[in-house]
Amino acid sequence: MLVDIADLRVTFATRTGTFEAVRGVSMRIGTEKLGIVGESGSGKSLTARSLMRLLPANARLSAERLTFDGIDVLNADERTMRTIRGRRAGFILQDPKYSLNPVMTIGRQVAEAWRTHKGGGRREAEEAAADLLDQVRIRDPRHVMGLYPHEVSGGMGQRVMIAMMLAPDPELLIADEPTSALDATVQAEILRLMEDLVTRRGMGLILISHDLPLVSHFCDRVAVMYAGRVVETLAAGELARARHPYTRGLLDCLPSLTHPRERLPVLARDAAWLQP
Amino acid sequence: MTASPMIDVDRLRVSFGDKEVVKGVSFRVPAGECFGLVGESGSGKSTVLRALSGLNGAWSGRIAVAGAEVGPKRHRAFFRKVQMVFQDPYGSLHPRQTIDRILSEPLLVHGLGDVERRVAATLAEVALPAAVRFRFPHQLSGGQRQRVAIARALIAEPEVLLLDEPTSALDVSVQAEILNLLADLRRQRRLTYVLVSHNLAVVAHLCARIGVMLGGEMVEELSAEDLRAGRAQHPHTRELRTLSVGLEEV
Structure with missing residues (x-):
């Protein structure tokens, strides 16, 4: 198993006590594509960030087991963590506008990412950067390398992020x-690109999203999170057979092009869903 | 249609510098109806809305609301x-x-009295608890x-919501x-909507x-029924529809 999480908890200290944002999540991930779906505040991002130990300073992390390829993430020192972060596990975030350095050309940023992990000379890094950009299907890599982030579109920016992430040949990709x-058109392209790269390189993928139908299209398995817990894990093809009322509610409240309805059903949250 | 439409946009053009981002868009919305503008980012859909709302005065063409033509500068009415x-x-x-202050402001601007009652009634209308009134935005979801x-x-x-x-x-x-x-x-108040979204x-x-919308032009206008049934003419509409329907089929 690439990732093994058992009874993961993330707690925040508040003025009046503690708030448990992740409340006992367990999951095992191999070289597969796992989707984690939930609404804002469900703890899906915190779960993935715990694995990299990239949590806010006031968060407390505990788990029965939290390992990445056998490395105990809970007790690993910072040096060990640095060999995981970025190198063995790549991270892709929502908006390339904020993840790229605005005052550095794209070519230099990709080359820098490559050199950080692989060493080597400037020329070599430049060649590698062009190759990486080519792998994420940027048509004219040499031209794009000379551009600054504000000169490219959002989709192009996200391709650049993926190229940087690919530099150290990671085993796991967290998106x-x-x-x-x-x-929508770009979204489908980027997801297809990620799916293709992950499959071809034999990587694991954790795709975090609020969009249940989208995730099920691109993943093998989907874990649905609600209020800090995984309430249901489904094979991606079996979304229609979801049993948990929350999952069903999430699917049901989407407006549909093909099945119009006068009113949308509203999710009635049940206090029982909070119980394990 | 004999009555004049609530919103009448005719050959609207908007430029930013020497780049034209809305290239002659026309549409009409009868009173009490909802008109949707879809397109990807950069297609000009929000720019149309901003010109309509008076947030951007640098447009040419004709915009009429409730039968009266409006210019780049809008009167308070x-x-x-x-x-x-x-x-x-x-x-x-x-x-x-506070929410109370936020909601009172338009009333003060337009010189409407009865602030107490209106704020309470409007909060109830959007199904917010009365206690919300004295909270700050960061305390709400x-x-x-x-x-x-x-x-x-x-x-x-208002009669129109953008x-x-x-x-x-x-x-x-x-x-x-x-x-x-x-x-x-919309049903209760007989409002007219113009809704901009990328979500079909x-x-x-x-x-x-x-x-x-595509590249600053309205490439197709069609009914929601035609869109649902797949009777779209323009390839871009079809592409957007395919992507949207593709995700629904799980």
Whole structure:
């Protein structure tokens, strides 16, 4: 197993006590595509960030087991963590506008990412950067390398992010809402690109999103989170057979092009869903 | 149609510098109806809405609201008739004003009395608890904030609401609530909507007629029924529809 999480908890200290944002999540991930779906505040991003130990300073992390390829993430020192972060596990975030350095050309940023992990000379890094950009299907890599982030579109920016992430040949890719800032046509392209790269390189993928139908299209398994817990894990093809009322409610309240309805059903949240 | 439409946009053009981003867009919305504008980012759909709302004065063409032509500069009476709701309920409310203050402001601007009653009544209309009135925006959830933004737009009793991606920053369960609220309000108050969204399903849910924008032009105008049934003419409309329907088939 690439990732093994058992009884993960993330707690925040508040003025009046503690707030448990992730309340006992367990999951095992191999070289597969796992989707984590939930609404804002469900703890889906925190779960993925715990794995990299990239949590806000006031968060407390505990787990029965939290390992990445056998490395105990809970007790690993910072040096060990740095060999995981970015190198063995790549991270892609929502908006490339905020993830790219605005005052550095794209070519230099990709080359820098490559050199950080692989070493080597400037020339070599430049060649590698062009190759990486080519792999994410940027048509004219040499031209794009000379551009600044504000000169490229959102979809192109996200391709650049993926290229940087690919530089150290990671084993796991964590994508946190990678396409929510993008148009529908671009969104499909980027997800297909990620799916293709992950399959071809034999990587694991954790795709975090609020969009249940979208995720089920691109993943093998989907874990549905609600209020800090995984309430249901489904094979992606079996979404229609979801049993948990929350999952069903999420699917049901989407407006549909093909099945119009006068009123949308509203999710009635049940206090019982909070219980394990 | 004998009566003049509530909104009449004719050959609207908008340029930023020497780049034309809206290249002659025309559409009409009869009173009490909802017109949807869909397209991808950069297609000019929001720019059309901003010209319509008076937020951008650098346009040419003709815009008429309720039969009266309006110019780039709008009179105060225009803003009583036409109000706008923005995408991001986190950015569109003043962070240091209470909900009470936020909702009272349009009443003061338009010199409407009876502030107490109107604020309370409008909060109830958007289904917010009365206690919300003396809270600050950061104390509310995203969905509650969007309800406040809708309440602020409604409080001066407009006839037209311009909605710019009103649900795309919200969770899908909250989106359903807001879409239902907007549908109810339109029926009760006989409001006219122009809804801008990139989400075809959302637009088709709320609007009877839909304009598809691409590269600053409206490449197709069709009914929601035709869109649902796949009777779209333009390839871009078909592409958007295929992507939207593709995700529904699980």
